[in-house]
Amino acid sequence: MKAAVLETYNNFVWKEVVTPKVKPGEVLIRIKFASICGSDMHIFPGDFHPRTPIPFTPGHEMGGVVEEIGEGVSGFEVGDKVAVDPIIWCGKCPACLRGHYPACTSLKLVGVDLDGGFAEYISVPQHMVFKTASHLPDEHVALVEIYGIxxxxxxxxxxxxxxxxxxxxxxxxxxxxxxxxxxxxxxxxxxxxxxxxxxxxxxxxxxxxxxxxxxxxxxxxxxxxxxxxxxxxxxxxxxxxxxxxxxxxxxxxxxxxxxxxxxxxxxxxxxxxxxxxxxxxxxxxxxxxxxSRVSHGEFTEVIEHLNAGNLKPEALISKVMHGSQIQQAFELVQNESQNYLKVLLDFSS
Incomplete structure (x- = not known):
C-alpha cells in the first residue's frame, strides 16, 4: 500500500509500505479520507519529539470502509462505512479505574504515538471502529474525531x-x-x-x-x-x-x-x-x-447528529488534496494557517 511517511521532520515521502495484516479482534479499514489536525502541524516540524520518532506515519482523524474482518469480530461487514477513534488508554491508572479515560496518565493515540491513518489501509481493534450511515459523504466521516472534541x-x-x-x-x-x-x-x-x-x-x-x-x-x-x-x-x-x-x-x-x-x-x-x-x-x-481533552465516548453522539444532518461539515472543510500531495498540504497549512480550517487528504484513489 501507499502511505505518507514522515521520513525526517518537515519532510513527508509518499511511498510503498507493507499493508497491515488484520489480527484477531481487529478490523482492516481502507482509508478514504483523513484530516490534518493542529497536533499534526506540531508533529510535522518535530515539536512532539521524542513522543513521535521518525520515520513515522501520522494521522488520527480518519474515515473509510471495512476491507477485512479479523477473527472474533462481530457487528461489521465488508463495505461498512466507519470512523476510527484513535484513543488508547491503559485501563490501570487511577483515572482509568474511575472510567475517566481522557485523563489516562499514559494516554496514547493512533497517528501520534504509533503509525496512523495517512495511508491507504489501517488495522485497529474492533472497539475503536464506529459505523456510520451509508449515505454520509466519505469526507464527513473523517471529521468525526474532531467533532468528538x-x-x-x-x-x-x-x-x-x-x-x-x-x-x-x-x-x-x-x-x-x-x-x-x-x-x-x-x-x-x-x-x-x-x-x-x-x-x-x-x-x-x-x-x-x-x-x-x-x-x-x-x-x-x-x-x-x-x-x-x-x-x-x-x-x-x-x-x-x-x-x-x-x-x-x-x-x-x-x-x-x-x-x-x-x-x-x-x-x-x-x-x-x-x-x-x-x-x-x-x-x-x-x-x-x-x-477538556480529546473525547470520551462521544463518537456515537457525533455520528447520530451527522447521520441526521444536524451538523455542517462543509463549513469546516477548506480544501481537499490527494494523499500524495501531503507535503504541499502541510506546507500550505503551515504558511497560510489563517486561510484554512480543515484540509482533507484523499486516499480513495
Missing amino acids: GFHANNRAETKDGDSIAIWGAGRVGQVILQAARTKTKSTIFMVDPLDKRLEIAKNHYENVITINPTKENPVEAIKKYTDGKGVDIAFEAIGHAHEFDGVPTPIRACIQSIRGAGKVVVLGLGDDPAPIVFKELIWKEAKIVA
Whole structure:
C-alpha cells in the first residue's frame, strides 16, 4: 500500500509500505479520507519529539470502509462505512479505574504515538471502529474525531437548552464547539477571534451568533453589553497560543470576566505559556473552571447528529488534496494557517 511517511521532520515521502495484516479482534479499514489536525502541524516540524520518532506515519482523524474482518469480530461487514477513534488508554491508572479515560496518565493515540491513518489501509481493534450511515459523504466521516472534541467539551460544560455561550477561538476546535453547542442550545453564542474570515464562517452558517474581533473591541465589554451586564452561562477557551491585544484581558481571564455568577469556564487550549488569572474574579462568582481533552465516548453522539444532518461539515472543510500531495498540504497549512480550517487528504484513489 501507499502511505505518507514522515521520513525526517518537515519532510513527508509518499511511498510503498507493507499493508497491515488484520489480527484477531481487529478490523482492516481502507482509508478514504483523513484530516490534518493542529497536533499534526506540531508533529510535522518535530515539536512532539521524542513522543513521535521518525520515520513515522501520522494521522488520527480518519474515515473509510471495512476491507477485512479479523477473527472474533462481530457487528461489521465488508463495505461498512466507519470512523476510527484513535484513543488508547491503559485501563490501570487511577483515572482509568474511575472510567475517566481522557485523563489516562499514559494516554496514547493512533497517528501520534504509533503509525496512523495517512495511508491507504489501517488495522485497529474492533472497539475503536464506529459505523456510520451509508449515505454520509466519505469526507464527513473523517471529521468525526474532531467533532468528538467539540461534543466532549460541551458535555464537560453540561451545556443545555437555554444556555448562552462565548467561545474564544474560531479555529478548528472553536468551530466544532459551536456546532456541537448548536445541537444543545438555541441561545446566543458569541465567537471571539482576531481573524474575520473565521468569524464569518461561524456567522454565515448559524443564526444567533454574534462575532467579536478583539482587535476592534473588548470582548468582555461587548458580551456584557449584549447580555445586559449579566454575562454568559458558559465560556470556552479554545485558543492555546494566544496573542495579546492592548486593553484586552488574556483569554482565560476574559472568559472568567464574561460569565455570569456561578457560570462555567471550559479550557481546551494547549498553549505552553503561563496564563495569568485573578482568582478573586472566579471566587466572587463562585464559578467553575473545567478542563477538556480529546473525547470520551462521544463518537456515537457525533455520528447520530451527522447521520441526521444536524451538523455542517462543509463549513469546516477548506480544501481537499490527494494523499500524495501531503507535503504541499502541510506546507500550505503551515504558511497560510489563517486561510484554512480543515484540509482533507484523499486516499480513495
